[in-house]
Amino acid sequence: MYSKAISKILWYAFCMEKLLNIQEMSKLIGLSTHTLRYYEKIGMLKGVARNEQGYRCYSEADLLWIQFLICLREMDMPISEMMHYSNLRTQGDSTVYERRVMLEAHQDKVVQQMNKLNENLGRIGAKIEHYKGLEKTVFCEK
Amino acid sequence: MYSKAISKILWYAFCMEKLLNIQEMSKLIGLSTHTLRYYEKIGMLKGVARNEQGYRCYSEADLLWIQFLICLREMDMPISEMMHYSNLRTQGDSTVYERRVMLEAHQDKVVQQMNKLNENLGRIGAKIEHYKGLEKTVFCEK
DNA sequence: GTACACCTTAGAGTGTACTCTAAAGCAATA
């Protein structure tokens, strides 16, 4: 799941009970430090600990949550919706049902999107074949 | 492929050798008139005929090209890349190979994206199952 | 002790793809 170098960071961090700084977390998950701060600023990423200097210290729980956020973003969930989900999560177990409904609704959207993508792949596949035919013709006539 | 109402427009338009105005084209393909003008302004949609009043008159060829543009957009091809494709097309048959290469490259991207989507669908699927379990527990304990 | 490389914040700037507005012209209807 992670590269060797990154596994090493994780091992070092969590086995030695050290929290990650923003740079380490950024490298680990592939979001820029800017984006990590942005997600925190808009309230999508709450409760990140700070050290004596006010520097961010990310825990393993933060890591898991950020990975989940990335998963949602990769499925094109808008930030506004992710904020809503995040707020529900903050409210605790009473919102589990609502969260499930949200995820299921998004699941449906992604499935629809994939169907559309498949359909369009077929179309451009046909176009590619058509072009291959044209290329041959041009080649033979030369 | 089209709804009955829209098939009627098409029948009326092409069987009677009438060209479509911007409103009709907009309804037919599901892009706003704004977007149709925008695509023309940036040069992605060239050679749309005009009547004596300077109003746009879309041909069947325009329709097919716009549908292809929509297909590319639905597969998240950036406008800049679509512009490039459009420019190649304008240059004629000598660019067929380059166009095919572009389409194949994009095909690959879409396949990768779909793999990613599938992976993430698995993840949220697992989360949904987890939530279902939690919901049951809460229900039973009450 | 000073250079360098990190961290913090608020807030400004960017890129993409539209989306809308204002001002003006055309055409059918009351």
Next chain:
DNA sequence: TATTGCTTTAGAGTACACTCTAAGGTGTAC
């Protein structure tokens, strides 16, 4: 002939998700 509803254009505005900057603080290396 005036209203309504369409069309045109250039150009301004919007939404989204970052991405960057400026100004200041901290910590280690020489």
